[in-house]
Amino acid sequence: MRALLFSTALLAIGTAPAAADTTQPDPSNWDAVLEDARGETVYFNAWGGSQNINDYIGWAGDELKERFGVTLKHVKLEDTASAVATVVAEKAAGRDGNGTVDLIWINGENFAAMKEQGLILSPGWAEKLPNWTFVDVENKPTIRTDFTVPVEGLESPWGMAKLVFFYDTARIKVEDLPRDTDGLLKWAQENPGRFSYPQPPDFIGSSFLKQVLAEKIDDPSLLLDPVDEERFAEVTKPLFDFLDGLNPVMWRSGRAYPQNYPAMKQLLADSELDIIFAFNPAEASSAIANGELPDTVRSFTFPGGTLANTHFLTIPYNASAKAGALVAANFLMSPEAQARKQDPAIWGDPTVLALDKLNEEDRARFDAIDLGAATLRPDELGPALDEPHPSWMERIETEWKRRYGVGN
Amino acid sequence: MLTRLGPMLAIGLLTAPVAFGLAGTVLPAFGYLPALGGMEFGLAPFATLFAEPAILMSALMSLVTGLVTAAISLTAVMLFTAAWGGTRLFARIQHLISPLLSLPHAASAFALAFLIAPSGMIARLISPELTGWERPPDLLIVHDPLGLSMMAGLIVKEIPFLLLVTLAALPQVKPARMRALIASMGYGRISGFVLGLWPSIYPQIRLPVFAVIAFATSVVDVAAILGPTTPAPLAVRLVNWMNDPDLSMRFLASAGAVLQLGVTAAAILIWIGFEKIGARLRDRVACAGRRLRRDSGLRWGALAAMLVSAGAIFAGLLALGLWSVAGLWQYPDLLPARFDLRNWMRVLPSLVEPLAITLFVAFISTLVAVVIAILCFVREDEMGYPPGRGALALLYMPLLVPQVAFLFGLQLLFILTGVQATMAALVFAHLVFVLPYAYLSLKDPWRAFDRRYDQIAAGLGKGPVERFFQIRLPMLARPLLAVAAIGFSVSVGLYLPTLLIGAGRLTTITTEAVALASGGNRRVIGIYAFMQMVLPAAGFAVATIVPALIFRRYRDMHV
Amino acid sequence: MTDAGLFIDGVTIALEGREIVSLTKRVAPGEVLTVMGPSGAGKSTLLAYVGGFLDPVFSARGRVFVAGTEVTALKPEDRHVGVLFQDPLLFPHMSVGGNLMFALPEAVRGRAARVERVAHALEGVGLAGLEARDPATLSGGQKSRVALARVLASTPRALLLDEPFSKLDAELRAQTRELVFSKARESGLPVLLVTHDAADAEAAGGDIVRIGE
Structure with missing residues (x-):
């Protein structure tokens, strides 16, 4: 009983707000930052x-340490949501300064959630970072609109993503490749057990659901707005009809799913799966370079378009090292860091920068990158489908879990 | 004066975190958590919990896992001890299996996964020649919905544990003489043991068996690596809710933790029912006087079970080591197309920090645990009587209460007091689990020490401090270091406490390995699991080699 | 009222209210008091009380004097009472010389002096030059003699013997017994001997107390 009383008392103390960190770095005065x-x-x-x-993050940490005296510690997450959860918990506990999270790799629903709850360092700071001048805002609309949510400088762009499929030419002929989701279903029926997607709410897995929805929905403009609960069942019927058809012919008959993209990659290497997909066009080349996939793997996309988005970095409102986080975000957006990131031998994540805004030396860094045989050229990537409003992802995940996530 | 602190510290360390932690879990489960705006008690979190899809399925899965794991591993150990106890083969197998005790659960789960997956070592070994599988078969083996591979992963780890506690209890029943006596009455080896000796052994290993049930019903790391995903066992879902960005999920997670507590309690209660039925069955057979002499099939079966369970892990560990140095390695090749140290070179830099934290936390928590255990024993010597049954049950508390059930609350407490993710908090959390093992494994060697050495030294005019440091400590150096090695390996293998209290900022080899498990990169998993295996092994090597070197001139100090 | 030697003054030991030993006896320097009785009679309990290491489950009263000083309330290490058990109990992690060094009082200062004393003590029990040996490599008789040398090296004021010869074979037993008693006489030590062997009592030559009969 005493234990109970004591812990209750502690809980009450915990609600008292901690002293807030009032120092707010101003990115327009960069030297001070x-x-x-x-x-x-x-x-x-x-x-x-x-x-x-x-x-790659380790490399960035070494550079930041050497150049700016900033120590970067990578807190490895299984799910970005847990970082958001930490900030939410800290705000709830009144910890408005000295937070434990300084910088988050983020986009989509997590960004929307943080923005809505006022958990991000504000006012907008990303467009005041020195390297913002190189960012390709003109041709990459997803840099200023993250899953239909206006960014408003609350996160700085880090990389570009597009849904791309990979297959092994040793096992599939190019002419047999599906050209859209319907084709994929047909292919899966002809090749049972050779296709799967990561179990939602894994990011890549949920993205696959959105790809299907975006292709199948009668009125795509509905996806730009938050989910209308009343019409949800009707609007998503084509999606779930598709999944009902796909499930029995999937890997393990849909009774288990790979946990995420790297798990799918291993399954492609083991020849358990024949078609996999990722959000990074250079993933296959990068995996070949690392000996994780055979060099017969190639990429393809759907002529009708696949999902595309941008991933970002953001700083919580209660971060302990706001200035350090700004410096890190700016460095990760620099031509040097971006070029290294785009190299499939390193990571292969496409840049957010506009090459024509760079000076010659920096442009040369990008030109020198060998994208590898398995990477599609930018003009081969096909049209980009916009991400739906984040509420769709959440709602579809819940529905998916109800239908397929509980076994039978 | 100092020694009086020992038992107080031990009791405080074992009960306070569990009690506060449980409070911190139970209150939010009933809606009370002012920090999150929960001011009123109510059953709303439970309503949400039971509205979760397939929640009962998850709970049932956890319950069955606990019971099946305990039943199979205990049966295997009982039959093996019955069939082969006292033979040279028994001693050999015992030596083969004991090292597995120190292997972290996650590492053995990985080992098993690498072995039994459709593209794993077994399939590669027999394919395509025997099976015709040019490609891995589309079989749901790892993550199977019934949780069979998860149970297998737990069983192979619990067998060494139960074998060891059985071995510790065995001498008290004077097995050699009893065996001869019972055999002279014409009983078969197995039936004689089960009817004649087991009833006096079992009460001594009952708490460890309960600990196995509690662990298996609430395990997170093994379940994440091998367990079903549609739906996942209860504890795995709880941890996911705990990490959900929607903070109101904490109420749900807490309610789930209370359900977990109920599931574990139910499993133990059902087990107690099994015990009663088993005892009645045994009495009936015993009263009928049935000799059951033809047990050779069962004898070989028991041996096979032990060999397969140990062999599977060793083979899996080998596969794991191979993957860590593999270049491209496609199915169905039995060996990688080429070997490549690049994996290690790449991982090494990111390995350094978790490795340092692992070593530091394991070292400090073990040191503190051993010191507290020693203080307890010295105090016991002063008092002249050992602690009662209640104290022993207390010792098992952190092992009997499901980890999730009190770690949630403990984490909350640490957050509110601002010490979460500090080294001190992490060491403290580890200490809660290391201390029971340190105490329990030091108990026998400490009591076996011949008190007369102490009296002789006193007669020679030596005071207690001198006697302790010059006689007791060096003479007990070997068992003390062995105990330290056990504590060290427990700390290295701790997953959930590290995950929740370290909050991702303080990561160890084990949390890193399990985090990587979801990534499925076999090379990197191979490296981390290999490190998980190497660390405890190194601990035991030090514990063996150091005293052997120091006392190399003294024959009676060798074992 | 006391003088040199060992004086056991009205010592009564009970276990759970049941009295097991009650004794008043004086042992002069160089003499042996033999306590005899069947096993479990509490002979060793008396010895433990005198030595100061009685198990707390027993309750005891009465006083013990050693060389004129009351030691009843003293810790065992302050009593200057040496013990020999039926096992030699040489410290296994020290050499023969180390065992003796450990026993030698701090008052013997200087490495050379201590080495000299140890050599002398070993010589006294017929084991000269065995300092460097691992005790585990000695024979049973040798071990007993090292144990004796060790206890004497600590310059006790009284000696407690807890069936010290019972594990030796007949011939060795007589020899060792003779050695122990002669050494005790030589050093003028009062000896309390606990045994169930009548031959021990006879060889000791002193008073015999029987308990538990």
Whole structure:
């Protein structure tokens, strides 16, 4: 009983607001930011399930340390949502300064959630970062609109993503490749057990659901607005009819799913799956370079278009190392860091920068990259489908879980 | 004075975190968590919980997993000890299996996964020649909906544990003489053991068996690696809810943790029912005087079970080591097309920090645990009597209460007091689990120490401090270091406490390995799991080699 | 009222209210008091009380004097009472010389002096030059003699013997017994001997107390 009383008391104490960190770095005075940042430790919360990405972040950390005296610690997440959860918990506990999260790799629903709850460092800072001048805002609309939500400088662009499929030419002929989701279903019926998607709410898995929805929905403009609960069943019927048809002919007859993209990649290498997909066009080349996939793997997309988006970095309102986080975000947006990131031998994540805005030296860095045989050229990637409003993702995931996520 | 602190510290360390943690879990489960605006008690979180799809399915899965795991591993250990106890083969198998005790659960789960997956080592070994599988068969083996591979993963880890506690209890029943006596009455080896010896052994290993049930009903790491996903076992879903960005999910997670507590309690209660039925059955057979001498099939079966369970892990570990140095390695090749140290070179830099944290936390928590355990034993010596049954049950508390059930609350407490993700908090959380093992494994060697050495030294005019450091400590150096190695391996293998209290900022080899499991990169998993295996092994090597070197001149100090 | 030697003054030991030993006895320097009785009679309990390491489950009263000083309330290490058990109990992690060094009082200062004393003590029990040996490599008789040398090296004021010869074979037993008693006499030590062997009592030559009969 005493234990109970004591812990209750502690809970009550916890609700008292902590002293807020009032120092707010101003990115338009960059020298001051740099000075502030020196000696800070930035806890970078980023998905940690891929070794080459982890290595890249490790490299960025070394550079930041050397150049700006900023220590970057990669907090490896299984799901970005947990970083958001931490900030939410800290706000609830009144911890308005000295937060444990300084920088988050983010987009879509997580960004929408943070923006809506006022959990992001504001006012908008991303467009005041020195390297913003190189960003390709003109040709890459997803940089200013993240899943239909206006960005307003609350996150800085880090990389571009587009849904791309991979297959092994040793097992499938080019002419047999599906050209849209209907074709994919037909292919799966002819090749049972050789296709799957990561189990939602995995990001890639949910993206596949959105791809199907975007292709199948009668009125795509509905996706730009939040979900209308009353029409949800009717509007998503084509999606779930499709999934009902796909499920029995999937890998393991749909009774289990790969947990995420890297797991699918391993299954392609093991020849358990024949078609997989990723959000990074250079993924296949990168995997070939690492000996994870055979060099017979190639990429394809749907002529009718596949989902595309941008992924970003953001800073929580209560971050301990705001200046350090700004410096890190700016560095990760620099031509040098972006070029390294685009190299399939390193990571292969497409840049957010406009090459024609760069000076010659920086442009040369990009020109020197060998994208590899398995990477489609930008003009081969096909049209980009816009991401639906984040509420769709959440709602579809719930419905998916209800229908397929519980076994039978 | 100092020694009086020992039992107080131990009791405080074992009960306070569990009690506060449970409070911090139970209150939100009933809607009370002011920090999140939950001011009123109510059953709303439970209503949400039971509205979750297939929640009962998850709970049932956890319950069955606990019971099946305990039943199969205990039966295997009982039959094996019955059939082969006292033979040279028994001693050999015992030596083969004991090292597995120190292997973290996650590492053994990986080992098994690498072995039994459709593209795993077994399939590669027999394909395509025997099976015709040019490609891996589309079989749901790992993550199967019935949780069979998860149970297998738990069983192979619990067998060494139960074998070891059985071995510790065995001498008290004077097995050699009893065996001869019972055999002279014409009983078969197995029936004689089960009817004559087991009833006096079982009460001594009952708490460890309950600990196995509690662990298996609430395991997270093994379940994440091998367990079903549609739906996942209860504990895995709880941890996911705990990490959900929607903070109101914490109420749901807490309610789920209370359900987990109920599931574990139910499993133990059902087990107690099994015990009663088993005892009645045994009495009936015993009263009928049935000798059951023809048990050779069962004897070989028991041996096979032990060999397969140990062999599977060793083979899996081998596969894991191979993957860590593999270049391209396609199915159905039995060996990689080429070997490549690049994996190690790439992972090494990111391995350094978790490795340092693992070592630091394991070292400090083990040191503190061993010191507290020693203080407890010294105090016991002073008092002249051992602690009662209640104290022993207390010791098992952190092992009997499902980890999720009190770690949620403990984490909340740490967040509110601002010490979450500090080294001190992490060491503290580890200590809760290391201390019971340190105490339990030091108990026998400590009590076996011949008190007369102490009296002789006192007669020689030596005070307690001198006696302790010059006689007791060096003479117990070997068991103390062995205990430290056990504590070290427990700490290295802790997943959930590290995950929740370290909050992702303090990561160890084990949390990193399980985080990578979802990524499915076999090379990197291979490296981390390999490290998981190497660390405890290194601990035991140090514990063996150091005293052997120090006391190399003294024969009686060798074992 | 006391003088040199060992004086057991009205010592009564009980377990759970049941009295098991009650004794008043004086042992002069160089003499042996033999306590005899069947096993479990509490002989060793008396010895433990005198030595100061009685198990707390027993309750005891009465006083013990060693060389004129009351030691009843003293810790065992402050009593200067040496013990020999039926096992030699040489510290297995020290050499023979190390065992003796450990026993030697701090008052013997200087490495050379201590080495000299140890050599002398070993010589006294007929084991000269065995300092460097691992005790585990000695024979049973040798071990007993090292144990004796060790206890004597600590310069006790009284000696407690808890069936010290019972594990030795007949011939060795007589020899060792003779050695122990002669050494005790030589050093003028009062000896309390606990045994169930009549031959031990006879060889000791002193008073015999029978308990538990």
